[in-house]
Amino acid sequence: MVPGKSTLLKCILGLNKGFTGEITRKEKIGYLPQKSDIQSNFPASITEVVLSGTISNNPKSIFYKKEDKEKAEKIMKELGLWEIRKKCFADLSGGQQQRVLIARALCATQKIIVLDEPTNGLDPTISVQIYDLLKQLKEKHKITILMVSHDIERALKYADKVIEIRDSEMVFEGLPKDFTLGGDKK
Amino acid sequence: MIEVFSEMMSHAFIARAMLVGILVSLCAALLGVSLVLKRYSMIGDGLSHVGFGILTISTAFGISSPLYIAVPGVMIFAVLLLKIGSSGKIKSDSAIALIASSALAIGVAVTSVTTGMNTDVCNFMFGSILAMSTSDVYLSVIVSILVILLFVIYYRKLFIITFDEEFAKASSLKVKKYTNLIAVLTAVIIVVGMRMMGTMLISSIIIFPALTSMRVFKSFKKVVISSAVVSVVSFILGLYLSYVYNISTGATIVLVNLVLFIIFSIIDKIKNS
Numbered sequence A: 001m002v003p004g005k006s007t008l009l010k011c012i013l014g015l016n017k018g019f020t021g022e023i024t025r026k027e028k029i030g031y032l033p034q035k036s037d038i039q040s041n042f043p044a045s046i047t048e049v050v051l052s053g054t055i056s057n058n059p060k061s062i063f064y065k066k067e068d069k070e071k072a073e074k075i076m077k078e079l080g081l082w083e084i085r086k087k088c089f090a091d092l093s094g095g096q097q098q099r100v101l102i103a104r105a106l107c108a109t110q111k112i113i114v115l116d117e118p119t120n121g122l123d124p125t126i127s128v129q130i131y132d133l134l135k136q137l138k139e140k141h142k143i144t145i146l147m148v149s150h151d152i153e154r155a156l157k158y159a160d161k162v163i164e165i166r167d168s169e170m171v172f173e174g175l176p177k178d179f180t181l182g183g184d185k186k
Numbered sequence B: 001m002i003e004v005f006s007e008m009m010s011h012a013f014i015a016r017a018m019l020v021g022i023l024v025s026l027c028a029a030l031l032g033v034s035l036v037l038k039r040y041s042m043i044g045d046g047l048s049h050v051g052f053g054i055l056t057i058s059t060a061f062g063i064s065s066p067l068y069i070a071v072p073g074v075m076i077f078a079v080l081l082l083k084i085g086s087s088g089k090i091k092s093d094s095a096i097a098l099i100a101s102s103a104l105a106i107g108v109a110v111t112s113v114t115t116g117m118n119t120d121v122c123n124f125m126f127g128s129i130l131a132m133s134t135s136d137v138y139l140s141v142i143v144s145i146l147v148i149l150l151f152v153i154y155y156r157k158l159f160i161i162t163f164d165e166e167f168a169k170a171s172s173l174k175v176k177k178y179t180n181l182i183a184v185l186t187a188v189i190i191v192v193g194m195r196m197m198g199t200m201l202i203s204s205i206i207i208f209p210a211l212t213s214m215r216v217f218k219s220f221k222k223v224v225i226s227s228a229v230v231s232v233v234s235f236i237l238g239l240y241l242s243y244v245y246n247i248s249t250g251a252t253i254v255l256v257n258l259v260l261f262i263i264f265s266i267i268d269k270i271k272n273s
Helices: A005-013 A037-041 A046-056 A066-078 A094-108 A124-141 A152-158 B002-009 B012-037 B041-060 B067-087 B092-113 B119-126 B134-153 B155-163 B165-170 B175-197 B202-216 B220-245 B249-272
Strands: A029-032 A112-116 A144-148 A162-166 A169-174
Touching: A005 A029, A005 A112, A005 A144, A029 A094, A029 B165, A037 B155, A046 A066, A046 A094, A046 B155, A066 A094, A094 A112, A094 A124, A112 A124, A124 A144, A124 A152, B002 B012, B002 B220, B012 B041, B012 B134, B012 B155, B012 B175, B012 B202, B012 B220, B041 B067, B041 B092, B041 B119, B041 B175, B041 B202, B067 B092, B067 B134, B067 B175, B119 B175, B134 B155, B134 B175, B155 B165, B155 B175, B155 B220, B165 B175, B175 B202, B175 B249, B202 B220, B202 B249, B220 B249
Parallel strands: A029 A112, A112 A144
Antiparallel strands: A162 A169
């Protein structure tokens, strides 16, 4: 783990209270954290996980509203999760779990999704599927996707804009085609 | 069986124990689902030992209703335990073990100096069905209704916080507030329940129903409902068997829980084969 990337994400999400500086956030953010080991044994159906993404729409309500359920249904159908919605999250493959968590993030927002190493621990074929899915969502829904990754090759292939952080400092910012590994300081 | 039941209920102390036990079992199971999934199962054990320490000290000082001291005392420790666990200097399981054994030691030491190992102390250790006074009944009814209400109101949020704390924080949920709430409610349920179940056995009614249900059920909602049912059934069956065969109530309830756990595990094995 290179220090700085996850911290930056946490600052953007407002999870890190200890930083100095200012971040202006106008839109709700859909967040896809790194996997925690709690989830590997957690009894939760796909529907429960995806639906939980809508919490920030009606945080005061006791139950999920009809509009939330419809939104979750639409997103699950779009991501090919509707048929398996009653399955247990923990029993899914790594790639499918990521798909569910992306669906949950989409329930929280249609503007910006923040992902922390989404392809960690996935085999290359599945990783490509996740990247393709994100690309598809970006183009179809006009969502901003902000992602931390150390999979440089694929990040360069799919990203519109790249920032390289090394030893807590930004060493590159620009288009993928201008990127050289090691970072020519600008 | 029905005859024995009506005979049991004709004793005021058993009727009281039945009411309190059902409510406490229900609440312990609800809180237990969250605690087990968040890997906080040992908190129940730790808090019951702290409860023992406070109860014995209060008894030694001749306080007539020690619950009113033990409940706030254990609540403070509950929040403290979570704080130590999240600060990261001492891992939470070691922190709990440390505090639990110290509290138990203080309780035992105070007892040896003052009253000696009398029945009161023995009851704190292994529970007694006779221990429930009318004021205990009021306290446990109020607390149980509160726990059930809060659980229903915050159900959605509890699920998100239990499943994914980081996502909950990013969705602007006050994770600390809810975690503390769970800890404080657990503290109260433990102090009320340990009078009947005993210090050594109370944590089992928090852990067992959730673990048993997780064998078979794979969604959060089903696990919650099943835990509540398993817990209440174990209690009623345990109380009945302990009456009929004259076995310690707390121990019988734990054993019924164990049997249910084994049955659910077998069901799971058969389903998967």
